Amino acid sequence: MAVERRAHPWMANSAPGVLEEMLAEIGAKDISEVFEQIPDDHLRKVPLDLPAALTSEMELKRDLLTKLKKNLDCETNLSFLGAGVWQHHVPAIVDEIVGRTEFATNVWGSYQSDHGRNQAWFEFSSQLGALLNLDVVQLPVYSWGCAIGHAIRMAARLTGRQKVLVPHLSDPERMSVIRTYCQPTAMSGHIEVVLVSADRDGRLDLDDLSRKLGPDVAAVYFENPAYLGTIETEAARIAEMARAAGAETIVGVDPLSLGVMMAPGDYGADIVTGPVQPLGVHMNCGGGVGGFIASRDEERYVREYNGFLVSIAETVVPGQMGFGLAAAHQNSYGSREHGKDWTGNSTYLWAVAGAVYMSLLGPEGFREVGQLILSRARYAANLLSEIPGVRIHAPDTTFKEFVVNFDDTGHTVSDINDALRERGIFGGKDISSEDFGLGQAALYCVTEIHSAADIRRLADALKEICK
Secondary structure (H helix, E strand, C coil), rough: CCCCCCCCCCCCCCCHHHHHHHHHHHHHHHHHCCCCCCCHHHHCCCCCCCCCCCCCCHHHHHHHHHHCCCCCCCCCCCEEECCCCCCCCCCHHHHHHHHHHHHHCCCCCCCHHHCHHHHHHHHHHHHHHHHHCCCCCCEEEEEEHHHHHHHHHHHHHHHHCCCEEECCCHHHHHHHHHHHHCCCCCCCCCCCCECCCEEECECCHHHHHHHHCCCCCCCEEEEEECCCCCCCCCHHHHHHHHHCCCCCCEEEEHHHHHHHHCHHCCCCEEEEEEECCCCCCCCCCCCCCCCEEECCCCHHHHHCCCCEEEEEEEECCCEEEEEEEHHHHHHHHHHHHHCCCCCCCEEEHHHHHHHHHHHHHHHHHHHHHHHHHHHHHHHHHHHHHCCCCCEEEEECCCEEEEEEEHHHHHCCCCHHHHHHHCCCCCEECCCCCCCCCCCCEEEEECCCCCCCHHHHHHHHHHHHHHH
């Protein structure tokens, strides 16, 4: 007896007769002919054990909301998590502007449909360039890790070399993206990733760096502030050493730190990357928080960008300016597989958010936010260091993130974080399993959203848990 086929409520091509119609159109007898090039041992032998399809929109909404309510968020809980996505204040006007239809529905599209988008993008690049003291800023790519990967590949093309030096104390997530961009050893575009040791304070070991620099190194990459919050005090010296070896200096930077720290363009950075998320973008994972790439305005760098650069030019009307994409032919949209590098998903709407956020703060606002973050993070580190058994790794050398060691408390970070969650607090990221030799340690993050009372609440909770 034939089994009745019903259309899946959310899959249009599942309607009865559609599959047969498509097979007839391409001249295939059955679905197996369509996939005959796939080896048999690659095919699943047992059907997936999926629940029955929900048959109405009401059921679907109820099911989704039930699942979402299991999540705990950073609005109803006190969070000290960072490590790539940070909790910063997003002014209401940022959401208002990025939600306008001329931006939200036109973040990409034809030139004819541009309603101020290109000018907003130009403002983003210009303001961020002023922060970095660099002149060229590409529209953001999908993540900070992607931006680093592209920057390393730019350096390899510029130098003709296939090796990059990166800090041993790097974010494992960003490091995995870097290795993906540097490609497997069997591929012709492979770039060797060599780790540079850290000194006792978590900064690059200059002796180890000197030993590993050579005529085969395309670039030296470091972050300032680094993954563990450390401020690299010898940044200018690192850039000088890289330049002497004929290598490019690539720096990763938190843009919010630039109100209180020297701009990377001032200490010799050739290419700069960083996250867009601190600039007015809400925390989200999987939605593309964005990463920027910047450099000096030299043709050798501009010719190696793989994404979109926005430029400005005079029009035929005196006093009127026009905005548009520059050197667009050299990316994969313009030249397909012959582009400088592939251009995947990007986060152009967050460039608009960044332009609004930076224009709201201005130079003095960046200084105030930077000082506020710095002072509150130092207050938190000092307060936690007074708890018996708790030790701050490399104190007084960090910006907004710092490492807290719990070895002498007799508790694991996992147990401490579980106990904190019961009290409505998200503790720092557990880095005890990362290959840093820091023991039972967590990476804590303090930003401008944390009040002194919030920090004391954390300290009191840790005292109770660790006693």
